[in-house]
Amino acid sequence: MSTDVKSSNLPVSRKLLGLQVAIFGWNAALAHAEELALSKSQPATIAFADKGKIAASLLGFGRRDLTKRLLLPSGGAFLRLLLKLVCRKQPIEAMFSPARFISSLLTYFAEPRRIGVICNDESRLKALCVHFSRHAPWHEFVAIAPDANLSGRLDLVIVYAADKAATRRIEQRLEGADIGLVIMAGRGLSMLARPNPASVRTQPAIPGPSFA
Known part of the structure; x- marks a missing residue:
């Protein structure tokens, strides 16, 4: 772990309309x-909560899937206001794209990891x-087609899916891996999935990896 923050000692989330929304800052x-x-138990899933997902869950669309995930708030005036009303005693510290x-x-991972990248578009998968690989060359990145059979340990799997149907199919493929x-x-990596992806500024407070 690259900082002195130990997540096991921190509150992780608050319930927002029945959904598990993270309340911590960047380092945590x-x-x-x-x-x-790094856990060897059942895989955990992180997703990003925006006003579209929250509104859809209120109408019952995709709610079951969202309740199984830890949601990172991803900004927007509506979501900020809603979180401010719900989490008065312990406000949300950060928003995440x-x-x-x-x-x-x-770049936070201090040691090399094996990381899978899944996308249902071959050109976008390659671009990601x-x-x-250029952003964090010490890791092993594995390009995975949605219908591929997974083999070997993957510490992290990054899923870029354009729609709910594609997301659901990919999740089914990941079961038991x-x-x-x-x-x-979701579509949150669209800028990076272009042939010449735009650079993304990482959180400046996070130290780079050290192999000393």
């Missing part, structure tokens, strides 16, 4: 994600792997 969020990635959080997590943490990025 990255520490907790690393802890989940998928691209920035994943990029920061990759190229970007992540040896995975520490799954991050469902």
Whole structure:
């Protein structure tokens, strides 16, 4: 773990309309994600909560899937106001975008990890792997087609899926695999999945990896 923050000693989430929403700041969020990635128990899943997901869950769309995930708030005035009303005693410390959080997590891992990247578009999958390999070259990135059979331990699996149907199919493929943490990025990596992906500024407070 790259900082003195130990996520096991921190409150993790609050219930928001029955959904588990993270309440911690950047360092604690990255520490907790690393802890989940290294766990040998059942895979954990992190996703990102925006106003669209919250509104859809209120109408019953995708609610069952969201209740099984730890949700990182991803901004927007509506979501900020809602969280402020619900979490008065312990306000939300940070907002997270998928691209920035994943990029920061990759550099937060102090040791090389085996990381799977899944996308149902071959060109986007290749672009993501190229970007992540340049961003954090000490890790092993494995490009995985949605219909591929997984083999070997994967500490982290990053899922870029364009729609709910694709997400559901990918989740079914991941069942029973040896995975520490799954991050469902939705369409949040679209900027990175281009042939020449835009750079993403990582969280400046997070120290880089050290192999000393």
